[in-house]
Amino acid sequence: MSWAGKILRVNLTAGTVTSEPLRMDWAKLYLGSRGLATKYLVEEIDAKVDPLSIDNKIIWATGPLTGTMASTGGRYTVVTKGPLTGAIACSNSGGYWGAELKMAGWDMVIFEGASAKPVYLSIEDDKAELKDAAHLWGKSVWETEGIIKKGHQDPLVRVSSIGLAGENKVLFAAVVNDLHRAAGRSGVGAVMGSKNLKAIAVRGTKGVGNIANPKEFMRVTYEKKKILQDNAVTGAGLPTYGTQVLMSVINEMGALPTRNHQDVAFEGAKDIGAEAMATPRATDGKKPLVTNQACFGCTIACGRIQKIDQNHFTVDNKPQYWGASGGLEYEAAWALGAANGVKDLDALQYANVLCNEQGMDPITFGATIGAVMELYQMGVLTKEQLGIDAQFGSAQALAHFAEITARGEGFGIEIGQGSKRLCTKYGHPELSMSVKGQEFPAYDSRGIQGMGLTYATSNRGACHLRSYTVASEVLGIPVKTDPLTADGKPELVMAFQDATAAFDSAGICIFTSFAWGLADVQPQVAAACGEEFTLENLSLIGERIWNMERDFNNRAGFTSKDDTLPKRLLEEPAKTGPAKGLVNKLPEMLPKYYDIRGWDGDGQLKAATRERLGL
Structure with missing residues (x-):
């Protein structure tokens, strides 16, 4: 059977790491990843627990197909009680980290308690130990991953970590792996930060060998990959255009939320969609889109790698942002763009890069900026409070807010609470475009x-x-x-x-x-x-x-x-x-x-x- 059959339990308060067998009776009922981790969580915590208290727990979990030759079998989930909503939080990520955990011989890792000082968990197959992370605290996701790989003298170590947003308990802080893949929503990164847990570094060399019927598994996964290859969406649309293919489609049908849902179509959609990413800029003659990218075992390859114009105002004298980085997905492009009336593609990518670098959910961040801009439009918020003129459509304001929220400075601290709390504080809770405290995506x-x-x-x-x-x-x-x-x-x-x-x-x-x-x-x-x-x-x-x-x-x-x-x-x-x-x-x-x-x-x-x- 395709489970590893083992979980790691980490008590951060006591500093202990122990192995225990997976509850196979639960695995048969809840399968793995999202379902199985949620079963563990709901059995082990009080539903009314404060999400940022020591009594909450947080779980990283793989599924039975994670790490196998099944197409897209690289996914993992982070499950906890979410601080943004107070509801169940289960955030899914791709990249390579999930497969690496499975290949190290573990189905999931459960963290309980809280450390008195910053730590990270190191997993090398059967060996797992907590290590001091004082040198990592205050570092970005990108810096953290690089330092850990250098420290372990192994470029193939996979790292799942938080940046400044998680450390500062931004309520929509993400957990990021492989530089720009994220368990992005509901504030799972803030729970990680509340426990002084900076990262999990994992290296697995065991592979996934316990398949119930190997010959049948090879046959059927090959057959199903052919279906993905022959499909117009998974075999052509997503590989070629990524999720950004949706921008013009949703805009034309009048379902693209614009300027905090005041409108249902955005006049600048053509400037921030898939076609714009694939078109050379007038300024430097280069395409923003560099290439597509795939996660572990993926035959779709919808990921985007993108570059910002070096002469753009956001990266002036900031060479660290001149290279190619994780590019805009549709949801992020919408939240940073249409939700705020901003049609500057490079400004959107800059804000997106900061979200990746410091670990923030771009959907909640961008939608919260939409609420801020509407409050500014109404005169409820002022330039003095915000530190900038924040009219709808201002790329300068978007970039400014991304910087101060990522760093936890000034009004960025209030943005970091999400739109529900921010709008309620300023007397207009109805302007938060959210359900249960979590902001809408792009429909x-x-x-x-x-x-x-x-x-x-x-x-x-x-x-x-x-x-x-x-x-x-x-x-x-x-x-x-x-x-x-x-x-x-x-x-x-x-x-x-x-x-x-x-x-x-x-x-x-x-x-x-x-x-x-x-x-x-x-x-x-x-x-x-x-x-x-x-x-x-x-x-x-x-x-x-x-x-x-x-x-x-x-x-x-x-x-x-x-x-x-x-x-x-x-x-x-x-x-x-x-x-x-x-x-x-x-x-x-x-x-x-x-x-x-x-x-x-x-x-x-x-x-x-x-x-x-x-x-």
Whole structure:
């Protein structure tokens, strides 16, 4: 079976590192990664715990397909109670770190307690120990990774770490590995910082050899890779344009949130999308996009590597930013660009680079800047408070805010609390475009109705990666549905939520779902883990994971009142485009969603649902 069968438990208070066997009875019910780590977390912490207290725990976890030859099998998750939302936090990352942990012989690492001084965990196959990190504290993610590799005299060590944002407990601090791959959302990096944990360095040389049926696994993974290769999205669109291919598509259908969701289309979309990245600049004749890049085992290669014009104002006299670095994904380009009315592509990349360098979620950061700019537009915030003129569209303001938030200086400290707390402090909580305290990604739910229900019911706060109904409503995958109607959306959202939980827990990338369904994942899991993983069983696992997360949130204090959207989306109709005159139809969708979920009118699991799922 494809699990390593071992976990590391690190007590940061006592300074101990111990090995223990994986609970295989739980692995059969929750699979791995997101599902299995969440099971451990909810069993071991009080749901009402303060996320930044010593009593919270944080877990790094791989899935059974992580480190194998399954396409995109390099994913890992970081699971904790999130400080941005107070809800369950599960943030997923690619790169090479997850596969390295698995190859070192570990399924997951659980951290509990808090260290009195900065430390990092070093893992070299079976050898694991805490090391002093005083020399790393105050360093960026990039510096930390370089220092650790040099100190271990091994360039192949993989590092998962925090930058200044995590140290300063920015509530949307990310955990970053391989320089620009991130477990980005919900503030998992702040929990890491609260425990004085700077990094986990891992080197694995064992490989993943315990596949249940090796010959069948080789056969079926080859077959499924061919499906990815032949698909228009995973075989052509994403490799060529990355996720940025969506910028013009979503803008043209009137669902690109602009200037803090005041508008649904951005006049500068063409200047910050995939086409602009691939077009030579007028200033230096060079393309911003250098190449694409793949994570471990990935046959899609959607990642972007990008360069900033050396003469751009953001990098003037800053040669450390002149080289190629992790480039703009669609969500980041939207949050740093359209959400703020900024159409300067190099300014967006500069802010994105700072997010990578210091470990910040660009979605929450950019969306929070959108709220700041609207408060400035209203006269609630002033130039004296912000340190700069912050009109919508100001690339200078965007760059300034990225710098002071990354460093934890001045008004950047308030930005680091996220839009919900910031807008509430200044008397306009309705201007926070968030659910459960987490900011929306790049889809306006007046133009894509299913995403409104997705956001409202997401267990980790507003999120597109828990139910990407855009696939169906916009791209026609697996079937085309009308984005402007509420009809059928409760069933669609539930199906996406449950399937996504299974994909995540297997240890593969959710982008494979543009070409694969659960029926494609199931034979890979069965060949790797055992024949008991039937399609029906895998579907049930996804549903079980979703309901487990929901139950934790309910015990943490969340109710049906938290399954809502900002008034702007429920009461202010879209001004232009196909959705003109529409608001989101959440009140129509939510009761039916509760009903098919097997929840009562308060959003609590019914006894029959608990019994059926074994919760």
